[in-house]
Amino acid sequence: MSLIQTKLTVNGYTHSLLVNADETLLFTLREQLYLTGTKEGCNQGSCGSCTVLINGKPVLSCMTPTLRCANKKITTIEGISGGETLHLVQKYLVSDGGLQCGFCTPGVVMTAVPYLEENPDVNRKEIKESLSGNLCRCTGYKKIIDAVENASKEMKK
């Protein structure tokens, strides 16, 4: 298959890349840019582990062709905390036990962060619904929901 040239802006940096026409954003991020924080749990659009932001909106990178992402702003888990201070969602996932094996966690963060930024006033039920695309097999979700709720309370302050 012939390769196609494209430009991809990820976490503020623009990369000039050669990609396959059917290459997914998940593959490009992990295999070309070595941003391995984004996880492949199913590659079928059903577990949410590969969630990243495109222009601030969460999308499943395993279902997104890289060529559709030219001239768009992509944010991955590596771009959330700048590697130094934690986002409040991350802070409470850590302190409230909202992660165990951690494999779904980057996807949870990438779903919850834009959700809370757009919806400062949320209740528990709405948080549950907002995370309905993120499969977690360890926690039973309770402590994830606790963490997002605590983050939202602190964000409002």
Add this chain to the structure above:
Amino acid sequence: MKGPIGRRTPFIDAIDKATGQAMYTDDYKFPNMLFVRFLRSTKSHAKIKSLDITEAESYPGVVAIATGEDLPISFGVLPTSPDETAMAVKKVRYQGEIVAAVAAETIESAQLGVEKIKIEYESITEFITPQDSLHKCEPDEQIHPHTKNNKNIHKIAELRFNEPEKEIKSASHIQTGKFKFAGVTHAFTEPHSTLAIWNRDETLTVISATQVPHYLHINLSKVLELPLHKIQVKKPSLGGGFGGKSDPFPHEMITSFLAIKTKRPVKCTFSREEVFITHHGRHPTEMSMSISCDDDGKLTALDTDIIIDGGAYGSFGVVTSYYNGVLLQGPYKIDKFGFRTQRAYTNKHQCGAMRGHGAVNPRYAVETLLDMMAYDLKIDPCELRERNFLPENSFTVGEFRITSNGIRDCINTVREKSGWDKKYGKLPFGSGLGVACGFFISGSALPILWNRYPQTVVHAKLDFDGRVVIFSGASDIGQGSDTMLVQIAAEELGIPMEYVQVEVADTKITPVDLGSYSSRVTFMVGNATKTATSNLRNEIAIAIAKEKNVSVNDLYFEDCRVITKNKSVDLSWMEAVEIAMAGRGAFLESGFYISPKLGGKFKGAGAGLSPAYSFGAFISEVNVHPKTGEVNVVKVWGAHDCGKALNPLSVEGQIEGSIHMGLGQAVSEEMWYKNGQQMNANFLDYRIPYSVDTPDMDITIIESNDPEGPYGAKEAGEGPIHPVLPSIGNAVYDAVGVRMMELPITPDKVLKKLKEKV
């Protein structure tokens, strides 16, 4: 406790995981690395007539191909049933079995190379259901040549004590039921992944998503015919196991073989479909069970006959067969007790160990029959259970030694918190409450491999920088065992957790630990870590006592200082370290754990023996829609006796996770098959509860302080799943008056029962 023991402690790797920095196997990349894809069988049971790899070999990008003949030595996690080879040799036994492997420069060329392999099969009679396998067949139709009497029965496990069948025939109160359980799978989020490197010094390094680096190490040595000392197995961050990564796997053998063959790093990561096909999950099960009791509701006997569908290979199946029976000996006292489990080989993917190993399905049966008994005798179901609990410091009929036992506190807690007495039997039609109990081992007292070594060894190293490094083979699979090691070291030495670091799960660096399975790690590795670090403290104390002319017993290690009560000695940690290391430098202290000698002398007495048992009681509240048959679990109250919660945050997490997994098996998860092929090998059709399906949870940790557990601790990772499923089933009965004897409790089954009732 002055230190971190008993405190809610975030995992030491939690920030790495929350920021995407934690490295899982597939995140590793090595220069010049090859990728592996597999040719998998499209037949359930067939001879391989021909296999032609010539065209595939010359496909661009393909570097090496492996077939069954390359690795003919059989292996398996249990030394009693090493019945699997890395790739099919001469015949295939299930759809999805690996027949050949292609290593190539890219994933695409590996996949395209696979498609160039030509294979011809000659079909053999297929045995899809366990019932098929119980009948005699022609010798050349047998799935494995080693099964007896021309049947495809892998194992018959049977124990009988005091003629339960006689009691059940004559007892005044009997309950009997036939139960059926669909297979379910672990569905951890991280797919299996393995990376193998053949080093310049002719040693093999294998990085793998495994719960059992030690068993992988041993089986690699056997299959590759490579001496043990030339193999290093490392477990990096691991994305969930639940028993699904507790076998040595074919892909681990093949990836290693291809690394040796090509002398290049080779990586293999499964697709989600391959994860489902690899399976090793909970056995589909059919059982009939009877219990009897006297007029006071005292249980007199339990007898059960069980058939479990093992799939094509052994895995943990011999243990599963026993656990289906022996783990019904508690939490109730039953003096006349018997079971028989037949594990059938079938032409499907293999089943193995999954959270709550072996006992989850029969526990559902016991608790359902108890509920029926309570209803018939007009005794409250909580009360009936209370009349039958084993006391602490007692023995079960099969000579399990019960030490600590918090089951009464468990049931009283959930009974009170749920408002049971006000709600049970009194909620409007469609709503109901159900109760169930359970118990589980804190590690198997008998290790899988018979040798004279301890079940675990831990080293604690002190050096000039004041840092204590814990070396342990324990495998953190997301349950937080690394954090537990650090908590214990910090507690023993009176230093903050940041002074303690871990080197873990690396068979070249860390002493042998058997792995993360059977809920053994906190109990066994915790004890060994406590010994190693208290030995370290003692060595430091001896040096200080000598230099300062005080008694060792007068020295206290707390708040990062070593002091005497009268402050005649008042040293900072770093001053203490300097004294301890004077003239000798860095040093290591060791700790190990060996189970005490337990159990009876009869054949099968070893199955289910454990140095301590956890206990639990759960109550679920459900709404059942009478028109659609949909079961909605509204709230679960769970109380679990884990002895002592070393880290309450993580104990709660284990209980909540158990509710999630139990809920899935109870109402929605099941493996579907058509002619032996799994039809729902994806997350859309295999329905795992998502956040919106999650009930409210009210968790209580009961601390019975086990005399032999580290600080009193027992297990918390598997026991809590047992009561979850039957508490839901019993709640459905309270809600709409139908007994659900088949799992999962899907709307169609509920509607059918409701119609039958009318």
